[in-house]
Every structure is written in C-alpha cells, then in structure tokens.
Amino acid sequence: MATSTLNNVRFAGMASCVPKRVVSNLTDCRPAIRAERERLVRNIGIETRRMAAEWQCFSDLAFDATEALLERLQWKREEIDALIVVTQSPDYPIPSTAIILQDRLGLPNSTIAFDVNLGCSAYPFGLHLLGSMVAAGGVKKGLLLVGDRSSTNESPIFSDAGTATALEFCPDAPPMHFDLNSDGSGYKAIILPVGGHREPIGIQHLVPFRDNEDEPWQRGTDLQLDGTAVLSFSTQRVPPAVESLLQYANVGKDDVDYFVFHQANRMINETIRRKLGLPVEKVPSTLHDFGNTSGASLPVTMTVRLNKELAGGRKQLLLSGFGIGLSWGSCLLEIDGACLPDLIES
Template identity: 60%
Template sequence: MAQSVLRNIRYRGLTTCVPERAFSNVQDCPPEQRSERERLVRNIGIETRRVCLEGVVFSDLALVAAEKLIAGLGWEKSSIDALIVVTQSPDYPIPATAIILQDKLGLSHGTVAFDINLGCSGYAYGLFTLGSMLSAHGLKRGIMLVGDKSSNPLSLDNGLLSLFGDAATATALEFDEAAPPMYFNMGSDGSGHKAIIIEAGGQRVPIQPHHLERLPGADGISRKGTDVILDGPSILNFSIREVPVAVAELVEFSPFGLEDIDYFVFHQANRMINETIRKKLGLPAEKVPMSLKDFGNTSSASIPVTINTRLQEALAQGPQRLLLSGFGVGLSWASCILEIENAYLPPLIEI
C-alpha cells in the first residue's frame, strides 16, 4: 500500500450540483415489473437517481458547483492557483476539461489545470494530488471538480433498473500551516481492469460501426461497444476483500483508532457491498452515512455527495474527523482521514 501524510492543507469547502430531474427504479418501470423491482431495490439500496437533461454534461454541473463554491468562500479568482478535474466524462477526448473550465470560470492564465481519469476512487486520489501540490509550497489555493455523467439513456427509454446517477462536486483546499494532517492509503490492481470497462473508444479498440449497435453479449445483455460493462461478482469480491483491509491499514498508519473517527464515508457502490464492508469493520450504522437511496452510484462524486447531503448538520456543529474510502474502476482504491472544521457547505444545488 502507498501510505502518506499531507500537512498544512485545510479543507475549506464543498458544493454539490445535481440535475433536478429524478427517476425512480420503482415508480418508473412497467407495472408488471413493480414487485420484482421493489425486491431488487431493497438489495441494492438505489431507489432514485438524478439524470441530466439532453445536452447537459458533467462539466455544466461542475461549472455551477465551482462558481457557487468560489463565491461562497469569497475567493478572488486570481488567487486560485490550481484546478483539477477528476472525471471519466470529459467534454472531449482532447483537450482536458479542466482547461476548458479554467476559461469558463475566468481563472487566470497562470492556473495549473489538468484532468485525472479516475472513477470510484477518484475523490481521495484527487485530494491527495491537489493537497500534495499545495503542501509543496508556492501554490496556496486549489479547486477540485469531481463527478461524472453516468446515467444510462437506455434505462430511461426502457424502464430498466439503473445504478448510476449524475452529479458534480467542487472542493476547495488551501495551504494553512495550522491545518491538521491528512492521512492517505492508496492501491491499485490492474489485473482486474476488465471488471469495469468500456471496451470501445480508445486506441486499443477504435470505434467501428458495429460498436454503435446494441448487440447481445456473453452475459445475454444487449449493449453498445461504448457502454460500460460491469462484472458484478468480481466487483463484489474485490470490494469486500480489499476495502476493509485498506481501511484498517490506514487507521493503523494514523495516530487514530476506529473509535476516534466521527464518520466513515464510503463510495456508494450498492447497499449489499457497503453493508458488508461496514459489518466486516464492525462499524455502527449511524457512523456510516449513505446517499444511495436518493442519488444512486454517482461514481467519483459519491463521497462528496454523501458528505454534502448527509453530514451538513453534523459539520455545522463543530470539527468532525472523517474517514473517506473510494474503490472500484481500475481496479483502484484510496482512503484518507481528514478533519473538517468551519468549511463552507451550502445546501445541494439542483439545476
């Protein structure tokens, strides 16, 4: 495991933007499937997810979240030194979406801006990347935009069960010598890269006409070559094998015990995975907030979405120590322990 401590980095704020449009896995399905759908929803825990309107993409949500965050903090845009975008839903293959948003946000030409292509583990990796840049001195303020447009249009057209929702979040970090340390534990296993994959569209498998047709796969599911393929059993086994160990190793690396953590915020994969992880770690349910029911699996945004929508009241009452843990596509995983105090966390933004 790659373990590290970041010093002098203050968590200044978090905003979350989601589409106003919501779809229900129970209500928005054919009536004859209602009973079976209710059973599935009880198992996966995803009742509703937010879905972008036609023509709206991740960066549109991210732009709104970033503008709200910068205004709420009262930061001059000229004082922002870095802009990192963590997404698997870029506007274009090239250029990087961060460069486009640097211009749309009116940030200076001296802003460091780049993308990170990560999904479920991306929030913790992004905190580590941006925090490392700021802790090296010279750079003082940074914004991290995290999320994806993950909803599947096929599920909307056909009333199919969907796990994924759309969301974008903006997080502000600032160099501060009085800030408490952040502790990180990260890992990857590329031998499992096919467990979550879009096969066509890169240079390994360039898009051909047949990739745009919905054809039945080996699992009997019809999909395009540009659709995501999920190996459910492999993802389940990976998650419940690696995450509890990674969390335990992070706690051992830090000066804290499990009892010293106020809340544990895990990537919102599905209810079965998350509950298994919670029970293996022996954590009380009240210390493990979940946003699955209302937003679904929002990829790299799921951890900040959960913080913003489930912990706003707790964070308003005083400093809170959180353990964040993301895991999935790659396969990759990353966990961190950080303290949040007096951060700007406005209510959820819906557009």
C-alpha cells in the first residue's frame, strides 16, 4: 500500500470527448447472437458504446478535449509547464504521443511532455504523477490527458474516449490523498501478448480463428481478458483499498459527496458498491450509455453525471481506478470552482 498526500495542487478543470458514433450491443450484432447479447447486457449493464471513426486516434479525442478546456480556462499556452499522456493507444509505438500533442497543441518547447502506459487505473496514477510535479513547485500549470481507443465490433464492453485535466499550483488548495498499488503477478489477467519483443507479430497471429461457430472471430493480436480473475481481483482488492484511504485521510464515508469508480461492468461495480455499503445516489455510473472507456471512465463519468453538481460548490470525491497490471489506485480530493465543460462529441 502506497499512501501519500499532495498539497498546493488545485484541480482547475476537466473535459471529456467521445466519438459521435454510437454502437448498440443489442441491435448492432448478428441476429444469431441477439438473445445471448440481451442476457449479456443485463449482466454487464452496457447497452451502447462509442466507437471512433477509422481515421480517429485516441489523441484526436484528447486534442479536442484539451482545446475546449484551455478555451474555457483561458490559460495561455506558454504558461503550461507539463503535458502527461496516460494511454495504451499511442499514435505510434515511438515516438511518444505526448511529444506529438505538445507540438499539435502549440505548447512551448519548455513543456515537459511524456507518455505513461497504463489502462483502467490510469486516472489516479496520472493525477498523482502530475500532482507531484505541481506540488514540488517546478510546474505551475500542467495538463493530464487520459484515455484509449479500445472499442471493437466484437467486444460488447469497450468504448473510446479522450480526456484532459488541468492542475495548477495553489498554496490554498485542499490536500489530495492517494492510495496506489500494483500486483504484477496477475499481469496475464488482461494482456495483449503479441506485438512486443517477448513475442513479435508473425503471420500466424493475423489469421482469424474461433473455437466454435457461436463465438466471434479473433486473432492472436487481440486483447486477452480473464473475466473470472478480473472479477475476483476487483471485488477483493478495491473495497479494502478505499476503506484504507478513508482511514488514512481521516474522512468518513458520509463526508464524501460522490464515489466514482472505474466503469468495468455492472457485476463488478455493484459488488464493490455493496461491499462498501454505499447508497446508489452517491455512486454515479455511465456504463449503460458509454460502456468501459478504460482509463477515461472516471473523468467521463464525472463529466456526464456530475459536472453541474461540481460547478455548484465545493464537493469531496473519492475516485478509484482498477484493472490492467494488475493495478488499483484511489484518490480523495476536493473540487471547488473547477471548469467542467459539457461532454464533447467529435
């Protein structure tokens, strides 16, 4: 368990962008599997997802979110000292997407820009990374871009999104409390095994296959997910980690206005909520309409469900992301007077 507190860091604003294309898990599938999909939707709680156009990268969505946020904040681009991109969907294997976006956004050469490879737990880890740089005093204004392009026609779970969060140095800002954890022994639970140096792509990985005619076609280059292992990990590790963070910060559950969890699926999220004894009204969800947007799911949920509430005065939130790695992280923060534009569609 790695708990820590950051001071002098203000949550200045956040924007989220999703593709315009809406895909239905019920109607946009083969008729032969529609009954199965109806049962699946009841279990996972995801009816529609957002899917990027063929030409769209994650960075395009993140760019649009950043442009909207900078316009609303009225930040001068030459004032931005750091740009951190947390994604598993880079434009290219090399160079880093952050370097490309630094130039595309018109940020100065003095802006620190780099990528971090992390998925569903990305947001708390990214907040801590950028927040630490701001708290140290060297970075006065910084941007955190989080998201992925992970949707496919076959998978009923994943959606695409890009988000931008602005942090700035402020001596009067309330503290941010973090609890961040990793367990690499479970790395095979969510893995893309082909394409790295451990197993380079070969022609055999590109040949479609399926175990039986009722299952979708897949390739060796497709993501492999052990649903049982992920369910067990999420429901066993996340609730005690949340309790631990609250205890560390000396904050009671009743003092937290909203608990925002990574949007994994209905079964996982409902199990976590019930284990923690949280009322439904304090745990917003975007699963039904937006699916699992990977690392972007926390800011997307805040944007879609809470931006009006957060604009109305100081609110205390507990954010928790968990998944690939395996990794899980939570953040307890207060948001007051932040800029949160409505959801952007691109």
